Amino acid sequence: MAFASLARRGAANLLPAVMIGLCAFVVFGPLTNLFLWAFAEKWFFPARYPTEFGFDFWHRVFRPRAGAWTSLFNSVWIALATVALSMALAVPAGYALARLKLPARAAIMLIFLLPQAFPSLPIFVNIAQMFYGLGLNGTYTGVVLVHSLPGLVYAVWIATAAFSAVDRTMEEAARNLGAAPLRTFRDITLPQAFPGLVAASIFVFLDSIDEFTGTFFVGTPDITTLPILMFNASMGGNYQIAAITALILLIPSIGFMLVIERFLKADVLSRIGR
């Protein structure tokens, strides 16, 4: 009897086990592939797997003149500048949208939604043409500006949600006790909205680190970021270098996945888009 029930339980678990195995293959198969390529010293047809493993290509990528360090620094600086610019514009805008009287508030929210609602490639193409006339193509300013378009959209939406989640009664109490509006904002509103604003900054940072299309049209060939380096390596058939660059790009994304829930709390999340 015990055996029969065990067999039945085994059968009931078999189907889910096969399904989970399949999902794991689909999700992690391509990523394993990336790891193999990053550490493969030799992997030539008809060998199905790398014949030699090692760190040779890592040395090659991080050699002083190989360009990986330059692209890494480019990517990080551009991302930090994009965060600074987007947040400088989005914090006041988010506060106004959440708290102050505005004409046609719904229409303004819609304007900040539009860039996500239509294909962005023609936009980048035309930005590149405009920047060409202004001499901004191939400059850091140009790349930061083009990264700020998607950045600003995320930042405004999350900042608006973060400010509308702040408890109004505490602000009113501070005002009643005689605090000036600016001091109320600094001591009461800002600390409460801070985690949401950090989440917005992380979003903008990651979006800029991963951005390819805008950099492709505005930055190349003068400015190489990590995605551009990876793309060039891949198109040139340097799969090891492409895989190593891809792994470097994964670090901030996966790290973000692990910490995001700490910063983006449910009460903010539920207010996005209102």
Next chain:
Amino acid sequence: MTIADPSARDWRGMLPGLMLIAPALLAIALLYVVPLARSVVFAFVDAEGGFTTAHLRTAIELYGRDVIFTVMVALASLALISVTSIAIAGYLTLGATPWAVTALRWLYRWPLFIPFIVAGQTARSFLARNGLMNSLLIDSGLMDPALAQSLLDWRGLVLTFAWKQVPFVTLLLAGAMASVDRSTIEAARNMGAGRLRCLIEIVLPQVRGTLLVGLILSLVTIMSVLSVPMMVIAGNPTMMTSMMAHRVTYYGDYAVANALGLFSYLITAVAAYVYLRMTLTQHNEGGR
């Protein structure tokens, strides 16, 4: 002067808000509205500044196949995305094996956080004829080596787009399904309905709106991503994004690229129209 005009007072009350939001609005105007207007206008303007439909005709003539290819790839991707997301979200909501639900919840999100450019690179080497997928299938005895073929064509695009977008749509769907009234599901289960039937007949109709929103956002993404088609597909036909970039980088021909862009707006607009019609009929039915 003591009796202020009420409308003027309203405007003065709005002044601080307007001043705070003006810089962000100006940035969106310069970085989005102006390029958007340019992309539409310059699709119809010839070298002398007059009106022309020549760019549109050139675009259809040269890239008509690519436009059709794009629409087919987008539809196939959306079909795969909907089926997979419904299955995963449905299992997360109604699944009977607790450990499998937990494992699936942990598993499915990963691709969401992986950049498109990395997904493109990994697809390029994973799905190739000598790629790791075929190697693993051959070694596990599931596939005859002679049958190994490259998936780096429309199938590779569909698989890569679905791989990236399924977690996103599943996340939305699972959230919506979690707020569906459990008692109706329990009632149906008590009356002997299977889990699959519960999913299709009770849960799915209630989350249809969320599914459509997820699919439209995925469509916009598919129509915008440049790196994946450039890395997965070599040669013709390919996605319109790839052809627009080709037109600009090799010929400096912004006019035809803009005409192609117009088609991509049009495809998204059709999807948005379908969505609005579907939600409106839903509202009307609800009103009756």
